[in-house]
């Protein structure tokens with residue numbers, strides 16, 4: 001369930017009124033997706049009653065964005081069974097925790113990216129993820145090995 | 157300090173508790189640590205609450221009067237308690253059985269009789285290349301099996317783990333969650349009939365055509381790359397096979413191609429412990445009658461109930477009312493039932509006598525046997541004096 005700017009754009013007023021500070025609704029849609037702008041900045045959506053349904057849909061659609069971490073990684077704890085696959089496969093963990101996660105044990109480093117806590121995986125230190133920062137790469141290893149599709153990335 | 161999770165036969169020994177948070181346990185395991193205080197059984201005799209010693213005394217009296225007793229369960233208690241349970245059965249000339257008689261008991265028996273070659277999960281982690289999950293979906297019942305011991309971890313001789321150093325095979329009647337993980341270096345074989353796959357392995361080794369010739373050929377070829385390959389067999393395999401002997405023979409024959417081992421993938425934490433403890437004593441792994449001095453299908457808990465062969469059932473740490481078909485479980489009404497369990501299970505609710513005990517691995521230490529036969533020492537978080545050992549000893553002394 002990846003979000004894309006077109007789906008967002010379709011629900012905006014599409015008037016290019018510039019009240020949000022963007023030149024076009026399309027560019028506002030892009031910035032929403034990158035979390036550089038917030039929906040509330042499109043004031044017509046809130047002021048004009050005729051947009052109410054669209055606004056509600058947008059709010060629903062953008063909800064995962066708020067839950068997502070900086071790297072766009074979202075864990076659905078309800079789906080997660082705590083199997084630990086993601087923790088063990090993560091290449092960053094393998095490198096930093098050769099005697100723990102790398103060999104299948106509970107992760108031993110203090111600031112792992114992911115750790116199973118209380119039966120479900122928690123995001124602890126997103127900064128260490130390879131999808132983060134200037135030299136980021138589009139790693140999807142944790143998602144690929146999750147049996148429950150509990151891990152998603154915003155951009156698909 | 158690390159704790160051992162008694163949640164399933166993986167017996168993960170790396171569980172930590174930090175600031176009240178339970179680390180590394182899967183959801184099932186975490187619930188045991190988190191909720192062991194909930195839904196506790198109370199000592200009761202015929203629906204009336206009594207003190208614990210009265211409940212034990214009452215149970216002892218019932219057992220003295222009983223002519224045909226069955227002791228059933230003990231798959232979630234320790235080996236030490238299992239030994240006492242078996243002693244009690246012997247003293248009472250009783251039947252004894254556990255969940256393994258409709259689970260993986262036969263496979264464990266074949267291992268103990270040295271008909272199926274086996275290995276340890278540590279060796280699997282360090283050395284295994286081809287690993288076949290056959291009728292086993294660890295996602296459901298052994299959540300950490302793949303991440304701790306098999307496909308995902310890096311091992312001494314498998315430094316690249318699943319990325320290059322493993323070959324995963326999943327055999328199932330449907331595309332299970334585990335099957336979905338069979339992507340790269342992997343093969344999912346959807347079977348309608350497990351015997352046909354067994355047959356295909358034979359035929360391919362003989363150079364003949366077969367239904368799954370392509371798949372069997374690939375697997376046999378991959379196996380040659382390693383001195384350790386393993387089949388994890390689950391309930392799907394047990395119920396899919398018409399003839400266990402043929403499967404055993406297949407494993408033996410495949411060992412002429414390359415080393416192949418078998419490890420049962422059953423769920424109950426200490427089912428293997430029960431099988432081993434009874435086997436040491438009697439030469440049988442389950443459904444045993446001390447009166448007859450042998451094991452037999454007629455002595456399975458379900459058969460005994462269905463055929464009206466017992467007047468008293470001692471049910472220890474298991475919940476037949478939830479796990480057995482209704483028409484079997486409903487027969488429990490016709491016998492006297494003594495339930496020894498930490499929890500107020502549905503079976504405890506219909507029991508004549510309830511003796512509350514301790515949760516193994518949380519409130520009682522001791523030993524459990526992992527699915528591969530490794531003996532694991534349990535830690536205690538909060539000791540409870542009235543445990544299975546105390547209860548079984550007291551009953552035996554009272555007889």
Ligand code: SF4
Pocket residue numbers: 012013014015016017018019020021022023024025028041042043044045
């Ligand atoms: S304020 Fe709303 S309608 Fe106006 S340009 Fe921005 S997004 Fe479009």
Ligand code: SF4
Pocket residue numbers: 089090091092113114128129130131139140141142143
């Ligand atoms: S995206 Fe890659 S680096 Fe980031 S947590 Fe997942 S596996 Fe680790």
Ligand code: SF4
Pocket residue numbers: 075079080081082083084085086087116120121142145146147148149150151
């Ligand atoms: S792989 Fe998926 S189910 Fe397993 S711990 Fe990670 S998020 Fe949870």
Ligand code: SF4
Pocket residue numbers: 161162163164165166167168180181182183184185186298299300301
């Ligand atoms: S896999 Fe089994 S032993 Fe390991 S944490 Fe989960 S329930 Fe406990």
